[in-house]
Amino acid sequence: MAFNHKHILGTEYLSREDIQLILDTAESFREINTRSIKKVPTLRGKTIINAFFENSTRTRLSFEIAGKRLSADTVNISGSTSSVTKGETLEDTARNIEAMHPDIIVIRHGHSGAPHYLAERLHCSVINAGDGAHEHPSQALLDMLTMRQHKGEIDGLKVAIVGDIAHSRVVRSNLYALNKMGADVHLAGPGTMMPSGIERLGATVHYDIRAAIKDADVVMMLRIQLERQGLTLLPTLREYARFFGLNDDVLKLAKADAIVMHPGPMNRGVEISSAVADGPQNVILGQVENGVAVRMALLYLVSGGEQAVE
Amino acid sequence: MKILIKGGRVIDPSRNFDQVADLLIEDGKITAIEATINTNAADHVIDASGQLVTPGLIDIHVHLRDPGLEYKEDIITGTLAAVAGGFTSVACMPNTKPVNDNKAVTQYMINRAKNDGYCNVFPIGAITKGMAGETLSEMGELKEAGCLAVSDDGRPVSDGEVMRRALEYSRSFGITVVSHTEDLSLVGEGVMNDGFVATELGLKGIPWVAEDTMTARDVMLAEFTGGRLHVAHISTKGGVEIVRQAKARGVNVTCEATPHHFTLTDEAVRGYNTDAKMNPPLRSAADVAAIRAGLADGTIDAIATDHAPHHIDEKNVEFRIAMNGIVGLETALPLTLELVAAGTIDLPRAVALLSCGPAHALNIPRGTLDIAAPADVTVIDPSLEWIVVREELKSKSKNTPFTGRKMKGAATCTIVGGKIVFSR
Numbered sequence: 184m185a186f187n188h189k190h191i192l193g194t195e196y197l198s199r200e201d202i203q204l205i206l207d208t209a210e211s212f213r214e215i216n217t218r219s220i221k222k223v224p225t226l227r228g229k230t231i232i233n234a235f236f237e238n239s240t241r242t243r244l245s246f247e248i249a250g251k252r253l254s255a256d257t258v259n260i261s262g263s264t265s266s267v268t269k270g271e272t273l274e275d276t277a278r279n280i281e282a283m284h285p286d287i288i289v290i291r292h293g294h295s296g297a298p299h300y301l302a303e304r305l306h307c308s309v310i311n312a313g314d315g316a317h318e319h320p321s322q323a324l325l326d327m328l329t330m331r332q333h334k335g336e337i338d339g340l341k342v343a344i345v346g347d348i349a350h351s352r353v354v355r356s357n358l359y360a361l362n363k364m365g366a367d368v369h370l371a372g373p374g375t376m377m378p379s380g381i382e383r384l385g386a387t388v389h390y391d392i393r394a395a396i397k398d399a400d401v402v403m404m405l406r407i408q409l410e411r412q413g414l415t416l417l418p419t420l421r422e423y424a425r426f427f428g429l430n431d432d433v434l435k436l437a438k439a440d441a442i443v444m445h446p447g448p449m450n451r452g453v454e455i456s457s458a459v460a461d462g463p464q465n466v467i468l469g470q471v472e473n474g475v476a477v478r479m480a481l482l483y484l485v486s487g488g489e490q491a492v493e
Numbered sequence: 494m495k496i497l498i499k500g501g502r503v504i505d506p507s508r509n510f511d512q513v514a515d516l517l518i519e520d521g522k523i524t525a526i527e528a529t530i531n532t533n534a535a536d537h538v539i540d541a542s543g544q545l546v547t548p549g550l551i552d553i554h555v556h557l558r559d560p561g562l563e564y565k566e567d568i569i570t571g572t573l574a575a576v577a578g579g580f581t582s583v584a585c586m587p588n589t590k591p592v593n594d595n596k597a598v599t600q601y602m603i604n605r606a607k608n609d610g611y612c613n614v615f616p617i618g619a620i621t622k623g624m625a626g627e628t629l630s631e632m633g634e635l636k637e638a639g640c641l642a643v644s645d646d647g648r649p650v651s652d653g654e655v656m657r658r659a660l661e662y663s664r665s666f667g668i669t670v671v672s673h674t675e676d677l678s679l680v681g682e683g684v685m686n687d688g689f690v691a692t693e694l695g696l697k698g699i700p701w702v703a704e705d706t707m708t709a710r711d712v713m714l715a716e717f718t719g720g721r722l723h724v725a726h727i728s729t730k731g732g733v734e735i736v737r738q739a740k741a742r743g744v745n746v747t748c749e750a751t752p753h754h755f756t757l758t759d760e761a762v763r764g765y766n767t768d769a770k771m772n773p774p775l776r777s778a779a780d781v782a783a784i785r786a787g788l789a790d791g792t793i794d795a796i797a798t799d800h801a802p803h804h805i806d807e808k809n810v811e812f813r814i815a816m817n818g819i820v821g822l823e824t825a826l827p828l829t830l831e832l833v834a835a836g837t838i839d840l841p842r843a844v845a846l847l848s849c850g851p852a853h854a855l856n857i858p859r860g861t862l863d864i865a866a867p868a869d870v871t872v873i874d875p876s877l878e879w880i881v882v883r884e885e886l887k888s889k890s891k892n893t894p895f896t897g898r899k900m901k902g903a904a905t906c907t908i909v910g911g912k913i914v915f916s917r
Contacts, residue, residue, distance in 0.1 A: 316696070
């Protein structure tokens, strides 16, 4: 099957077949990451710009490693070193980047829609590495690769996603993708963090973590942004941990073989107890490992995927 | 100079007049409306057969950006856009640079409009000094200088005590307080309507309740003080109901709705379309239906454009940081006629909402074709089809979500004070 997308702006725009192809491609790349020489010449001569206008360590690193393992030339721009801080508009930044003829831009931006804005104006491929509270497609894809590894099929899985649903781009990307793959998605969080009409994206909404987690195959905890304290969304982190945090007692409500996921970075003792974070059901580091393979697959597929994996 | 407009359907809702007739203008005044007036009586004859002849349209809510922000619009281009849209009078908001909170700015606007503008300009002064929401402006002097109303449009008067005193104080001068009803604490960092579309796009929402609670507060303050309140750009189902109930109780309140709020929903924002970014934001289909019902049953007194020109550089950015507002003067008339075509309102009601309705709301001495009234007249071809092309707009700014939309109906001749200022 051919991959017909020039850009990866969100899982909203990917079909079930697209997702299947990305995950299958990622599977084949995962093996490269375990070799002693972790490099193939697939994207030799291609230039990838990682433009991260918002702080990120793991996603940027993951994309950079993915590009390098495919032999692409990767260049990083971060918010603090870009001209944006000098008042340059996103359009001017885009024009300047365009003038350097990159093949792919991977963009992380604090404003929802910024990758769409660039995709309309640039000739190269644009990969969304997280835009505002909108989408984070590569995260959802690596989540699904992890689920598939542990559960075989995504079809029919009960997936519980718990935390700050309103501000999470991970949630939206996962909702689009998981629904297309046949999962049954349940969301839980405090009422202040549940956005209007989210159930219309294909989810059952709960305000009680226990109801969401009951009999779940997958429990995905979201990071509570500590800086949101004081924005009237939460009275205290202590209360959040008590009523919405995942600990051993709550986890018992899920299926015995349920896996625990987290997009990271974790606030131990807030949304997840250390016992669970380090417990036998967590697959969090597996997610990170799969992230590189999924991003290699995305870079490969948007480049046309002409060359086979060597 | 005598102008004879022949054979048009003359609709003057201020006098419940609606019949095919000839209309004669002499020396800037309307002097006769009769079944037939001899062509020999005129220096210039306009054949209006098959067309509508209405009181000059009045827009009580525009931003002319002059003084201070002329790169977006100025009094010349703004009034040119107005007359191209069929408007003969506009009331302009005080959020200029400097703010129109003193007679010098008011007089500048009036003089500039008189000398170089194409239509009547009625400045609206600020409610508070610098529109800071703290100290009342010198409303008496603003009235003397020519302001018919006061408003801090663009932002609410958040302090209830200040709004109470503004409504009380305005009574001495018989001027209307125009309220931008918005509880900023509930708006937060919202950039579009709070609802499913915002959730899907990952944009922060502005809930309808942010508008309704402030509309309710101001209506109650008007009831308490006896001041005359006009609610600007009403956009919610709840807001329409609050005004409907207040009017039934006899509160001295009027309100306006914009063409974009009765035409578009928040679906228009999809694709992060900054031309659909405005304040109040485009709302839900239920809100649109409620506004249409309010226009039909008389709850809403006027259609006003909230014409808000912005330079392309202020719109061609990420959605969150784009400026709010659209240009509306040239699209208001056909969008209003769409309501007639849809059977929501009849033609005389549409004309009323664009002429005597707004005139009454802000007490503007216009909006009638009565004999001896100033000859502000608009001739409208209701069947003229055209497509909105950005470059063809007269406004200096081109920020409209209606680009490419097929419109039906347009002003073919706009007459201000007996002078033809626009014709197509």
